[in-house]
Amino acid sequence: MQPKRIEHHYHFCPQCGVKNNCPTEGPFRCKPCGFTQFFGPVAAVGALIRNERDELLLVRRARNPGKGRWGLPGGFIDRGESVETAMRREVREETQLEICDACYLTSFPNDYNYHGIVSPVVDLFYTARVIDPATIVLAKDELDLHIWVRPNAEQLEQMAFPSNRFAVEHWLNG
Numbered sequence: 001m002q003p004k005r006i007e008h009h010y011h012f013c014p015q016c017g018v019k020n021n022c023p024t025e026g027p028f029r030c031k032p033c034g035f036t037q038f039f040g041p042v043a044a045v046g047a048l049i050r051n052e053r054d055e056l057l058l059v060r061r062a063r064n065p066g067k068g069r070w071g072l073p074g075g076f077i078d079r080g081e082s083v084e085t086a087m088r089r090e091v092r093e094e095t096q097l098e099i100c101d102a103c104y105l106t107s108f109p110n111d112y113n114y115h116g117i118v119s120p121v122v123d124l125f126y127t128a129r130v131i132d133p134a135t136i137v138l139a140k141d142e143l144d145l146h147i148w149v150r151p152n153a154e155q156l157e158q159m160a161f162p163s164n165r166f167a168v169e170h171w172l173n174g
């Protein structure tokens with residue numbers, strides 16, 4: 001299936017069921033009943049975790065999207081959760097590491113393609129310091145390798161997502 005933005009899948013109004021003959025870009029608005037649906041972006045967080053040598057933690061993805069390529073620990077922010085709490089939770093789930101000194105770095109717009117349905121995302125990136133790098137245990141179904149590194153051109157080229165690469169380059173050039 002050709003990837004399509006989520007609003008292009010709204011062929012009927014979810015409230016009154018009237019047919020939507022022409023799904024368009026942007027919010028869904030049903031003229032007959034007034035139902036309106038906004039489509040994000042939803043928020044995600046990525047962690048640039050530093051060790052005492054000022055190296056970054058890169059993790060290699062064990063599954064698609066981006067299988068075999070490098071990424072940053074992180075993920076979607078749950079409803080009712082702060083960005084900082086989501087970051088600590090995602091880092092813990094993926095690596096079992098504890099982090100401190102979280103500091104906002106930058107953001108980058110992104111698209112999330114889930115089975116051909118594309119939703120807008122905004123990725124928020126934070127730097128943080130690892131408390132004890134020796135405690136790392138990767139979530140094996142998601143990640144299969146980690147490195148602590150000042151990423152070089154080859155590693156940047158091997159990153160899974162443009163937004164992650166943008167954040168790492170931003171940090172390297174900061």
Ligand SMILES: [Zn+2]
Nearest residue numbers: 013016030033
């Ligand atoms: Zn309606």
